[in-house]
Structures are given as structure tokens and as C-alpha cells.
Amino acid sequence: MIITSPTDERTVRSLRTGQTVYVSGSLITGRDKVHMRALSSEKVPKVLYNSTLFHCGPIMKKEKNKWAVVAAGPTTSARLNDLEAEMIRRFGIKVIIGKGGMSSDVLEAMKENGCVYLAAIGGAAVSLAECVTETKGVEWEDLGMAEAMWLFSTERFGPLVVAMDANGNSIYDDVNSKVNETLKRYQF
DSSP states (O other): EEESSSSHHHHHOOOOOTOOEEEEEEEEEOOHHHHHHHHOOOOOOGGGGTTTEEEBOOOOETTTTEEEEOOOBOGGGGGGGHHHHHHHHHHHOOEEESSSSHHHHHHHHHHHHHOOOEEEEOOHHHHHTTTTEEEEEEGGGGGOOTTSSEEEEEEEEEEEEEOOTTTOOBBHHHHHHHHHHHHHHOOO
């Protein structure tokens, strides 16, 4: 399934854990420093609102006065657990792309606000960069290449797996439950 970004709450709420999706359209990158600046600033770039937010510190190269993506792999999302629920609530983020999942507090904010978490494959940074059709710009470039907010246009960005949905489901919780059941059964 291909979702167009920016997307709407109805589309987000229709997605279910385990589905494979691709994103076509706009997405922005944001790691720790983007989150911290956004939450402490009175004025933030408009592209942040209702966005598809990719936890990524891309490797960029300037070619003929235009930025090109060399590699765009997901960063571990859990490091943003303390900031992400507020980001979702304040800026209406609809889609988060990352790896490793996020906390139950973030899952609750996703459920309340209509947001979904899509897991990207770690180690596929070059393949994901090939799905970026254009670098539309950069915000907060003073944060450095990996920490700046990059604005990308994408075509069939993925594959991505719906790992946490807007209905409060999480494949990470499902896996943990199965592991705990197995451990109890074998009394490890």
C-alpha cells in the first residue's frame, strides 16, 4: 500500500500493525536536536505541522548548489521517547518513521491524535536514499548535517512496516508478550 504524505487522520487510522506500506510525497527528518528546538521555540517551520517525521540523520552532499541525499537510514527512535508524545500533540504529526519502536506514552499520544509509527529497515540507508526524489530544503542547518531538519520529496519510500498503529496496537508489545509466554512455559 502506498500512502501519500502529508496524509490525513482517516488514512492513518485505517492502517494496522503488520501492514507493509510505502510513503510517496513529503517527509522531514528530525532527531534529538530538532525535537528539542521545536519544543522550546515559539516559531517553528510550518512543514513540521501534520508531517511525516523521519528519525534520521542523513548524509548529504551538495551538487551544483543543490543538496543530494547519499544515505538516509533510520535512527533508533527510543532515544526520543521523552520528547515524541509532546511533538505529536503539539504539531499534529501523523506519521513517524524510525527503527526499534517507542514507549507506551508515545503510543498513547499516537492513539489520541491519529499518528502511526512505521518501522524502516536498519542498514538500508542507501536504498532508502534512492527513494528520495528531491531535497526541497533544510531548516535549522546550524544544528549540523545529521541534526538539521531536511525536507524531502519521496517516491515509494520503503518498504516500511506499520509497527505501532493509531488504535493503540504495537508489534513490539506483541513480541514481548510472546517471549514472556514462552519463558513462563519453559520456566527460564
